[in-house]
Structure formats: C-alpha cells, structure tokens
Amino acid sequence: MAGHAHHDAHGHGADHGHGGHGDAPSHGSRREYVIGFLLSVVLTAIPFALVMTNAFADTRITAAIVTLCAVVQIVVHMIYFLHMNTKSENGWTLMALIFTVILVVIVLAGSLWVMYHMNVNMMPQMSGDMSAM
C-alpha cells in the first residue's frame, strides 16, 4: 500500500500542464480502479447467474434485481471509472449529466408508455382488452 500512498500524494498535482485551476480532473488511483472493477464483476455476475439458472420462478423478481444491479453498476462506473464528482469543472460535468439523465428518462419512459398504449388501443386483435385500460 506504500505505492498507493505515494501515488495519492501526487495524483492530483498540477504537473500535466492543465493545473492552476483548482478543478483539474481527478484521475483516480490504482485502488479506486480495482474497487470499481471488483464491484462491477460482482454486479455483472449476479444478473447473469440469476437469468442463466432461472433462480426465481417469478420472472418479475429476477427482472427487478437485474435492473437494480444495472443501475448500481452504472453508478459504480460513473464514480470509479469516469471519476464523476461534484467539483470537476466547477460542477458543470455533473449538471450536464443530470440534464442528460432527465432527458434519457423522458425519452425512454415516454416512448415505451405512449407506444404501449398505442399498441393496446389500436391493434385490432387487442380491442377486447379496452375495458382493462
């Protein structure tokens, strides 16, 4: 771990020519990458194992766990690999990310919601299900 301490000591230094700002991007340490990698391996192995072994009879439980693992793994990648934090570029990277996440949620949820209802209400063979809406 001595090597790691040494690295941290100068990891955020201004020796790459883009210093002098106080908002130089953080590059992460070896330990950070290894933690991120191990978390990713676990968060990838769990959903694959659950789906490949049909662990739950109710597929909705599996789907919920798989989706949760994906969300957690995306956050893990953001923190440990993309080094997101509230300070880099005076917080503008985080603002851009939040804005993008909002747009992505609107695009995905909106498209699926609208098109699902279009299908249910417009497909001739499904017309019997109208009362269920």
Place this chain on the structure above:
Amino acid sequence: MSSSVQVPAGASERAYHLAEEHEHEAGSSTMLGFWLYLMSDCLIFAMLFASYGVYSGSTAGGPDAKELFDLPLVALNTAMLLFSSITYGFAMIAAEEGKKAATLRWLAITGVFGLCFLGIEMYEFSHLIHEGAGPQRSAFLSAFFTLVGTHGLHVTFGIVWLTTLMVQVAKHGLGAANMRRLMCLSLFWHFLDVVWIGVFTFVYLLGVL
C-alpha cells in the same frame, strides 16, 4: 477600505481578465467539451434503446430474443469489455506516473481486449444472419442490430483512436497534449462500458427472461 478597492476600474481590471483568459487557453476546456459530446452521444443511445424497447415484441412471426441470444457468449463479451476498462485505468495511472513503456503496454492490452470484444460480436452477428435472423427479418431484429451495431461502431472507432494515440505517445511522449488526449479517450472508453451495461441488461438478460 483597502487601497486596492479604490484603484480606478479601468485598465488594471481589464488586464486581470485578459491574463486569466490567456491562462485558460491551452486546452483547459477540452474535458468539459468532450464530456458534453459524450452526453449528446448518450442521447443517441437513449433513442436507440427506446426504439428497441418499442420494437422488441415486433418479431413479425420470426425468432424472438429467447430463441436467438446466447448468454454465455454475451457474458464472455461483457468480461472482455470490463477487463479492457480496468487495463485502460492502469494505462492512465502509468501515464500519470510518466512511465511511457508501461502506458503503451497497458494501452496495447486494452486494444487487444477491445478487438476480442469486436471479434465475438462479429461472430454473433454473422451467426444470427446465417440463421436467417438478419436485420431485415423483423422490426425487433432491425432495432437490435442498430443498437448493438452502433455500440460496436463506437468501440471500433475507439480502437482506431487508441492505436493513433499509441503512435502519438511513442513518438512525442507523455506531454500535456497527449495526457489530455488520453483523458478524453479514457472518458470515451469507460462511457462505452456504461452503455454496454444497458445493452447486456435490457437487450440480452431481460430479453431472454
């Protein structure tokens, strides 16, 4: 009140701003600009995910996700991309420590993992097309090939970029400009891994379920 406040708000203040503007110039806004590009790329993928989500049931009587997808192969592919992520991280650490040879070695390993990923994906695509499940078979397969193919194209260009940077680093060393380029590619490469999390979860795992 100190005397500095009473300095006429003329030349001295303008000079201060000019000096700061000048200091900002040497590519310091590149990282934010590149991050904004990645966010717009994220929106492209959101559109493709949305269309896949809408069309995933439209198989036109053809094969569906459950019959087509081979999960062990996808797991192997995911492992390749994950390994390439951590080896790129090690390349960045070596670059920060100013170790040129180690940086080049880790970049080469990253490139090999990237090529393995692409090779496995090409094998999967050709296998699907041979089975008659090409992109023209149904809306589901069109959306699938567009989404996964766009990700594969990103990885391809990432490898082209990686190779170019290896030549740059070998020729010009780890100066400020090359460090900036390495940082940009680092964001790009890890971003592609994040998109792949979405692909293997929502396309493959939830499709097979």
